[in-house]
Amino acid sequence: MPLKLYYAPGTCSLVPHIALELIGQPFEAQLVKMHKGEHRSPEFLAVNPAGQVPVLQDGDETITQIIAITLYLDALHPQAGLFPQELLARTHAIETLAWLNNTVHTTFNRVFKPEGAVDGEEMQAAVRAKGKQGYAALMERLQDKVVAARAAGNDYLNGASIGVVDAYALTVIRWSQLGGMVPEQQWPQLWDYAERVAAQPAAQRAMERERIRLRAQPLV
């Protein structure tokens, strides 16, 4: 039975989506229409009671959380290069992945859905403004990591070819536009990197299936 990924276009499920494309074996991609509230439907809540994507199913097993899903995929397909092979490089890739997941991603939530943090329009506007500031600082740090990787002779955060950490970096750089932050002029090296990642065949296939592009219209 092929692996099955529940995804919603342009969300963080793009990360395991690109990972599955890097593996290159057939998988089932199940669209969850979040804009129609399908992630809150009884059918989807039976799959993931948290009402979130991504979800990976391997037969009867259900796995959630990007870090767990991608490490599982890596263990199943160690030759796919989802993470660096060498121990310290691998550890630092997982370190960056955890930072993207627990810091960058959660800061974006404050920009995109401040109503999840506080009540009242005024407070929400303040949370969003603070979130945008924080996100800009995080994009600066992400660019530093990209520049450091290049200085060490690596085109990507994963090394010579893209891996899970690059898929997540691409996702959050794309979000910076959705959040109306448009850091392109301010961070040319970051956008040059995002373009190079997005141009990779596995990223292209996943983005085509999701019908998304790197540059998106701001939503907030």
Ligand SMILES: N[C@@H](CCC(=O)N[C@@H](CS)C(=O)NCC(=O)O)C(=O)O
């Ligand atoms: N920590 C989770 C984050 C998952 C997450 O935030 N998913 C978002 C899309 S990017 C979602 O499904 N949001 C819908 C909701 O929370 O209602 C992971 O690593 O998988």
